[in-house]
Amino acid sequence: MYKLSNNYKQFVDYGNVINPIINEIECILVLDDSKSQDLNKVLPAESDIREIKMEALDYLISYANFVLKDNVISEEELYDFTALKRVFRIEEGDFMKFKSLEVLDVLKQQFLMMYSDNFIDKKEAITNVKLQIMFDLSFDEFEKLKQDEVISALIEGADPRNLDISKLPKGFEF
Numbered sequence: 012m013y014k015l016s017n018n019y020k021q022f023v024d025y026g027n028v029i030n031p032i033i034n035e036i037e038c039i040l041v042l043d044d045s046k047s048q049d050l051n052k053v054l055p056a057e058s059d060i061r062e063i064k065m066e067a068l069d070y071l072i073s074y075a076n077f078v079l080k081d082n083v084i085s086e087e088e089l090y091d092f093t094a095l096k097r098v099f100r101i102e103e104g105d106f107m108k109f110k111s112l113e114v115l116d117v118l119k120q121q122f123l124m125m126y127s128d129n130f131i132d133k134k135e136a137i138t139n140v141k142l143q144i145m146f147d148l149s150f151d152e153f154e155k156l157k158q159d160e161v162i163s164a165l166i167e168g169a170d171p172r173n174l175d176i177s178k179l180p181k182g183f184e185f
Contacts (some may be wrong), residue, residue, distance in 0.1 A: 028070065127164065
C-alpha cells in the first residue's frame, strides 16, 4: 500500500472533491492502516475506470497546483503524484491527450516564474525534470513546451548556458 506524505494529507484537508469514488479513495489513502484491498473494493473495474478518468486527471492537476504553490516539487510530492497516477490507472499520454490545456497552464505558470530572471538554478532545473516526469512528457515535448519562455529570456539577453536547454531555438546563435 502507498504511504503518502503529510503534504498530500494537507491537500486532502484543503480540497473539496465532488466525485464520491475519488473522495472515498482519498479517505483510504490518508489512513495509516489502510490496505490495498481497501482500495480494490472502491476502485471501479478496469472497464469502468474510464468513467472517473477525467475527474481523476483534474484531481491530479489540482494536486500539482497545490504542490507548486512553493514552486518546488519534493521527492515525497513526486512519489505521491506517481502513486496517485497508479491508483487512478492514469496511463502515459493521458494528460496531454485529455487535459493538454490544463497541463500547459500549470507548466506555463512555472516557466514564467523560472525564466523571469533569465537564469535557471539547480533547484529549478530539478523541478523541470520532476514536472516532465509528473505529466509523462518526453524530453522533446518538454523542450518544445518551454520554448516560448526560453526565447523570451534569450531576447532579454540571457546567457543560453544558464537556461537549462539542450539546444538554441532556431534563429539564435551562441
